[in-house]
Amino acid sequence: MRTRHRLLAGLSAAVLTGAGLVLSPMTANAANLLSNPGFETGSLSGWTCSGSTGSVVASPVHGGTKALAGAASASDNARCAQTVTVKPSTAYTLTGWVRGNYVHLGVTGGTARWTSSATGYSLLTLTFTTGASQTSAEVYLHGWYGQGTYNADDISLDGPGGGGNDTQAPTAPGNPRATGVTATSVSLSWDASTDNVGVTGYEVVRDGQVTPATGTSATVGGLTASTAYTFTVRAKDAAGNTSPASVPVTATTGKDDGPGPGPRFIQAAPYLYLGWGNPPAAADVMRATGVKWFTMAFILAQNGCNPTWDSQRPLKGGVDENNVKAIRAAGGDIVPSIGGWSGNKLGPNCATAELLAGAYQKVIDAYGLKAIDVDIENTDEFESAAVQDRILTALKIVKANNPGLRTILTFPTLNTGPNSWGNRLIEQAKALNANIDNFTIMPFNFGGAADMYAATVNSTTGLKNKLKSTFGWTDAEAFAHVGISGMNNASDAGENTTPQIWTRIRDWSNANHIGRFSFWAVNRDRPNWEFTAITAGFTG
Known part of the structure; x- marks a missing residue:
């Protein structure tokens, strides 16, 4: 593993x-x-x-x-x-x-x-x-x-300006049309543009927000239910020439039936890490891509069982709280990632499940959270039976004390599904009646998988099958509790998830109605936030 x-x-x-x-x-x-x-x-x-x-x-x-x-x-x-x-x-x-x-x-x-x-x-x-x-x-x-x-x-x-002698723009895309709607997204298709050299891509434009596309279709996510939206499409070539906009097409999103009894938990939330990699302004990313949620990393321990950002920045009064406020002011929200691969974790440092639940509660209270994610990795948490049980029991406590709170577990995987420690985590979630809403796997670092689409589908299907057999769920019920947290572009093992592959993974996830879709990380998704825009098209 x-x-x-x-x-x-x-x-x-x-x-x-x-x-x-x-x-x-x-x-x-x-x-x-x-x-x-x-x-x-x-x-x-x-x-x-x-x-x-x-x-x-x-x-x-x-x-x-x-x-x-x-x-x-x-x-x-x-x-x-x-x-x-x-x-x-x-x-x-x-x-x-x-x-x-x-x-x-x-x-x-x-x-x-x-x-x-x-x-x-x-x-x-x-x-x-x-x-x-x-x-x-x-x-x-x-x-x-x-x-x-x-x-x-x-x-x-x-340096030399781009474009060379090619100053001819592509023709405008033809016949734009809506091919599907949900409460939060619109899928579009159009006829291909022509160019004297060649078209390299397209952009779907809505209210100044751009969704990039490599082919003649795209899904624009992060929309509001029962709302009419107008889109245009433009083509680009290798010289940077941009076509005129297509004729506009208008589509109305579907009705949001409200929570009702037992609402599904659906979340498209790419990682945003303020402690590394020239973090972007989240509101700018939201405007450019339509994404609404971010998984903000990382909550770690400081001086024992005290939760802080990166073991150094306080929960309140700093850059992290200001970013949460900015995201919410732009109409979005965050789920904190508690843990991760490295650093001083709360799980091993809080001596009991009750103390760990108290640490989680401080984070919940600081931001009035709707959901929390515990990213359980490495030997100090994932490969420790005692810490696994402590985390599960703590999540059970905070869920009982915070009606409506959603709980997420994020953990590593094999290309066939959970390994022995992942299987134990799922089995103990059942045995302890932890009532976890979503089990999110990280399908990468398999040791150099050549086909990341196939490897991701196989590992996610393996997770679904494990949830199905452990909890007695149907395929649909199990998929509803499944999450994917990928890695854009190159992984540590040299595996490459391209935008095209990530789009296929998202479309497969939508078709199977999984519950959560994320990737590491927005910080690495430059210059056009392409993976973030693709992720925003996740509808569950």
């Missing part, structure tokens, strides 16, 4: 280096590719800043008469970004003048530079080479949480 090494996966997304380190510059191939690089328009034209954190100021400036001011707060790092068209397999140089504490300049999915403290303007420089099929790059600036306002000026991206 292999389990998840969360912090090791996908670390290539951002490598931060101290101020003053300058890589050897390349020969300039073109003028600055960025628009409004010195903010001399007096506006943020060309740039998109998180929330309302960005503004243009007249002082202090590095050159000209204007500069960017980014108001970083305890809950927002004031990220401002711009996307440009680039050439594949080509070297570029990015430079910028910044001042303030922990100001970052970088390329999404690539390298970043930062300065820890600069009272005057300081130059940051980095070089990067685009991927073999990369046609766009997102340049970003941001400060750091709680470090106050930073300034940036005279940003330059030097």
Whole structure:
């Protein structure tokens, strides 16, 4: 069995280096590719800043008469970004003048530079080479949480512009149509566009929110029941040319019949980790993808049996609480992930089930939670009979004390289903009458599975069969208690789950009406939040 090494996966997304380190510059191939690089328009034209954190100021400036001011707060790092068209397999140089504490300049999915403290303007420089099929790059600036306002000026991206001689856009997609609706999603199809070179993908647009698609169909999730929505579709080619929008198509979501007796628990909740990997502004991700829930990681122990974020940040009064408030203000919610692969866990540190239940209750009370997830991994929790039983009993206690609370167990798996420790966990959940709502497996790190779709379906079916035999459920009842928590792109074992594979897994999950769908992690889902958008189309 292999389990998840969360912090090791996908670390290539951002490598931060101290101020003053300058890589050897390349020969300039073109003028600055960025628009409004010195903010001399007096506006943020060309740039998109998180929330309302960005503004243009007249002082202090590095050159000209204007500069960017980014108001970083305890809950927002004031990220401002711009996307440009680039050439594949080509070297570029990015430079910028910044001042303030922990100001970052970088390329999404690539390298970043930062300065820890600069009272005057300081130059940051980095070089990067685009991927073999990369046609766009997102340049970003941001400060750091709680470090106050930073300034940036005279940003330059030097290199050849993308597109070459291809300036012809694809034709507009034809005959867009709704092919299915639920209370929270609309499925669409359309006729393919044509292009002089070739269409590389499509985008479904609703109220400014974009759902990417590689083929001629997509499901847009995170919608409101009994509501009419209007969609258009546009095509893109390798040169970055975008087609005109299709004719609009309008569809109305289905009726939400309300909870009723024994409502199903359904949740699409990708992981968001504030302790690593340049965490994005959750509200921006929600607007871009339609996702409503996040699994926020990780609640660990501090000084014994005391729950905190990452064993260091308090439950209340910090960046984590501010992010929860921002997510809820945007119409979403969170489920905390308690535990994980590494760190100081509550399960082993709380001596009794009653003390552990008390720790869980502190988390529930801090945020008025609807659900909690205990991510049980490694030898200290998953492979300990005593800790397994302690966690199950504690969850039984908090569920009895919090009517309506949903409880989730997340744990590793083999490619055939639960291993012996997973089987024991399920059997003990039955024996202790823990009334767990969802058993979520992590179908990856199988040792190098070549077909991640088949491996995920096999392991999930194995979990369903174990729940069916243990609890005496039907197939449908067992699937309703099943969850999948995947890993986007490369796993620690080198297995690759592409957006296409993740879409197939989601569609299989919808067809079998499982209860929960998640992946690790939004932090790694850059630059277009493609896996998050796919996950938002989970309807259960």
